Amino acid sequence: QDRLEQEMKRAVRNKTTLALLLIDLDKFKDVNDSLGHAKGDQLLIETTRRIKALIRDSDTFARLGGDEFTIILPGNDSLININRVVENILKEINKPFDLNDGHVGYISCSIGITQYPNDAKTVDDLLKNADQAMYAVKATGRNGFSFFTKEMQQAVQNKIRITNELHEAIRQKQLEIYYQPIIDLATNQLVKAEALIRWNHPKKGLISPAMFIPIAEESGLIIEIGGWVFIEAIKMAQRIQQTSNKLIPISVNKSAIQFNRPRDRNWLEFLDSSGLPRGAIIVEITESSLITDSENVKNQLMLFKELGIEVSIDDFGTGFSALSYLNKFDIDYIKIDQSFIRNINENQSNRALTEAIITMAHKIGIKTIAEGVETEEQHHLLKSFDCDYAQGFLYSKAVT
Known part of the structure; x- marks a missing residue:
């Protein structure tokens, strides 16, 4: 210096x-x-x-x-x-x-x-x-x-600001969980739901997770946030069962960062003490999580399997999509990304890929969930492909 x-x-x-x-x-x-x-x-x-x-x-x-x-x-x-x-x-x-x-x-x-x-x-x-x-x-x-560049400086300053505000958001309980129903395409019945986190900022309103989750992962705050989401999802599954006498499993996204932290497993103890079966929670991971630390991830996914907790790959088709990983990690569901579903009626390639994903998944014993379904045409086409489940605005927006 x-x-x-x-x-x-x-x-x-x-x-x-x-x-x-x-x-x-x-x-x-x-x-x-x-x-x-x-x-x-x-x-x-x-x-x-x-x-x-x-x-x-x-x-x-x-x-x-x-x-x-x-x-x-x-x-x-x-x-x-x-x-x-x-x-x-x-x-x-x-x-x-x-x-x-x-x-x-x-x-x-x-x-x-x-x-x-x-x-x-x-x-x-x-x-x-x-x-x-x-x-x-x-x-x-x-x-x-x-x-x-000055843009780099602004990006860093913005990241620091969001990190500080996120600390405050946790303290002030500004984070909220919305639940989007998942429909069984064979019966049109609600059978599952996905927990989606939102930040209800006092000045900016609802902030999408795409804006703050990457920063939460980088700062380590995702451990605290992710654990809280699991606990809240378990409480919601409890309330649903108590009011309807029906088990609606709730899927929760789990960051690759969380796989490396043993204390993140507190939610498993809470699940066991809740009186709910372990099938009440489905763990959702991204394709990139399978690549990041495959041995560590594999061990934890095997543990989930032994405990009776199902695993779903989120946004399938947007990442690595290595078919070998589907067998290696014993996945229960793959969620077909909405980018495939959006133009499925007009786009021949999207239609062919979606049908191929569904067929391939079924042949190796994996069920499929279509994301972002918005029209009756998409619904009927997916049903004709024997897709198992679907979620999207056609059925319901995410609700609290």
Whole structure:
């Protein structure tokens, strides 16, 4: 930081600019875990040698710790020069690393770039900007570079604001659960429901989960929120049974983050103490959850199976849709995403895909639920395909 401050003062005196690069090695942990720390250290030494060979004596290179490095490029008022340095670094880091004893390491890197004085006027702000730019690369697939933009700063500030407001929303009980009925297409009877969370913001009204759930996942708040949704869904299933003497299973979305937290299982204890059968709750997961940490997810899904809790894949067809995962994880239901249903009458491809999904699912013992059904035509077509269940505005909006 001292060197950066000196270079900033020099830039002011010389009326020039400087560029700050933050480099983070992608998948370095994999090398450390698979080949050991000694090989990891060897890779870091070779990385340092390769990068130093690409920069000038007047440039400053330092390792920040772990697998992060920084470079200061003084007097660099040309984007062409910055791009050239960055592209050369990416090219060199992508080359194989000979780690001796027949071992070879393969990594890439993500580089965030910010400029003084255009982007910021202080050391802390420059480092923060470079970090934001670097994480923007990570978010879009790694192995690349990104210049800091004001939009990134606004996005981060917006994320912080929503996180703070979400903490307050939990405390003030602003989160609400709506329930959308799921209909048996063979009988037209209500047989299940899906729990859908909404944020009833005091100033902005109802906020869609698409706006705040990703931030809740990133901040870890999803653990508290998700556990609360499960508890509330169990209470609703209790009330329905008490008033109608009928069990209506309620499906609840479970984030991939929740699979990694043991204390998230408190709802299972609550379910057992409720007097309801375990089939009163259906766990909904996304296709991406199956890929994220498949062994951990598999173990928990096997536990659900042993406990008699059914599992559904939400928005099927929008993610990986790897058929091997359907057998591997012993899924009970797949929910066909509404993007397929929306134009099912007019779009031949959507119609063919929907029918194929239903047929395939039935052949391996999985039941199907169509999402977003809005017209009688869609209803009748799905029924002709032998789809098992459906939900959507045709039957009912989500209600409290």
